[in-house]
Amino acid sequence: MPYGINETMGQYSELFMLLAAGTYTIAFIAFAWDLAKSSRALRAIDLKAAQASEAAKAQDGSRIPVAAGVGERAASAEGSRADAGTHLGGPAGRAERPSSSTTKASSAGAGGVITADADMRYSSERRAPARVAVALTILGALIHAAGVVTRALGAGRVPWGNMYEFLTTGAFVAVAVFLLVLVRRDLRFLGTFVVGLAIIMLVAASVAYWTPVGHLVPALQSYWLIIHVSIAVLSSALFTLTFAMSALQLVQSHRQKTAAAGGADKLGFMRLVPSALSLENLSYRINAIAFIGWTFTLMFGAIWAEKAWGRFWGWDTKEVWTFVIWVVYAGYLHARATRGWTGTRAAWLSIVGYLCVVFNFTIVNQFFNGLHSYSGL
Numbered sequence: 001m002p003y004g005i006n007e008t009m010g011q012y013s014e015l016f017m018l019l020a021a022g023t024y025t026i027a028f029i030a031f032a033w034d035l036a037k038s039s040r041a042l043r044a045i046d047l048k049a050a051q052a053s054e055a056a057k058a059q060d061g062s063r064i065p066v067a068a069g070v071g072e073r074a075a076s077a078e079g080s081r082a083d084a085g086t087h088l089g090g091p092a093g094r095a096e097r098p099s100s101s102t103t104k105a106s107s108a109g110a111g112g113v114i115t116a117d118a119d120m121r122y123s124s125e126r127r128a129p130a131r132v133a134v135a136l137t138i139l140g141a142l143i144h145a146a147g148v149v150t151r152a153l154g155a156g157r158v159p160w161g162n163m164y165e166f167l168t169t170g171a172f173v174a175v176a177v178f179l180l181v182l183v184r185r186d187l188r189f190l191g192t193f194v195v196g197l198a199i200i201m202l203v204a205a206s207v208a209y210w211t212p213v214g215h216l217v218p219a220l221q222s223y224w225l226i227i228h229v230s231i232a233v234l235s236s237a238l239f240t241l242t243f244a245m246s247a248l249q250l251v252q253s254h255r256q257k258t259a260a261a262g263g264a265d266k267l268g269f270m271r272l273v274p275s276a277l278s279l280e281n282l283s284y285r286i287n288a289i290a291f292i293g294w295t296f297t298l299m300f301g302a303i304w305a306e307k308a309w310g311r312f313w314g315w316d317t318k319e320v321w322t323f324v325i326w327v328v329y330a331g332y333l334h335a336r337a338t339r340g341w342t343g344t345r346a347a348w349l350s351i352v353g354y355l356c357v358v359f360n361f362t363i364v365n366q367f368f369n370g371l372h373s374y375s376g377l
Helices: 003-061 070-088 100-107 128-155 163-182 188-207 223-260 268-272 276-309 317-338 344-361 363-367
Strands: none
Touching: 003 128, 003 188, 003 268, 128 163, 128 188, 163 188, 163 223, 163 344, 188 223, 223 268, 223 276, 223 344, 276 317, 276 344, 317 344, 317 363, 344 363
16 A cells, blocks of 8 residues: 555544543543432432331331230231231241342432343433443544554554554554453443553553554564454453452442441442452452463464574563463453452452553553563564
């Protein structure tokens, strides 16, 4: 493709990236609006429930016993049966467990807002801001995809040959994975985190790591670039999701401990987030999948190194940190599965693993010289 056309496609790509960042910003605001609006609605529900409880207690306290002895015991037993029928949803005299639909309905309030359940399934609730935010995220992802494709057409290759291209492509894959997971799980509470990280990545790519369209160095002109880097990008996108979940797990765990101690709930929007245990379980499963991908990243990188430089391993800084990331996540999976490292310790280890990923793709690429110095800076 002639250079002029390449340059034009590169300019189109930058325009699409700018439009995608703007769309993501509006989606981020919509996700934040949903959390704030839902939090106010849930507080209103709690207030009404508390008022109703106080009124019921006052009414019960004003009642005068009509009989004593056997009559009083009979009235008490009848009242207990009535309460069982009322609170447990079963016929009088038989205590039954409330169904999941009954539980969800009881937690629903104005506008149909309910709290997230442990399975993170969608319910019949209608949260307009969340639906708008998801629609805007889809629109932003489509524009973002156009930016990635035009960059690839302008460069005449896969668009991840330098830091700028890796960040822009990585941000797209992170958002795309988030949208794909939304098909099966209600993870809209992660929207502010995932979309926010995508915005940060796009801004960093444009401000700090911008690189004009150009050809690859000879070592990267291989089909192994597609195999090795594509798996690394996908694994990093999954690690991004688990990082957000682990951060929310820490907040939710602190909130649950505060509530158990009788403290005030100052984070009402966290009621839209599943319990700390549910977040930990899902994060563990996704980390296990991402770890398999990272293992293949390490293996295929070694094979590519042998073809490019004649050795599988050379203790290059990039190679070392790729292995460090593998060790951290291997330790996380092993500690949680066999050593009982659950709760906040597991969450912190997952966060440390993601910080190593960020360090590997920013600090190592920019400040450490080596055979992998392809940042384009």
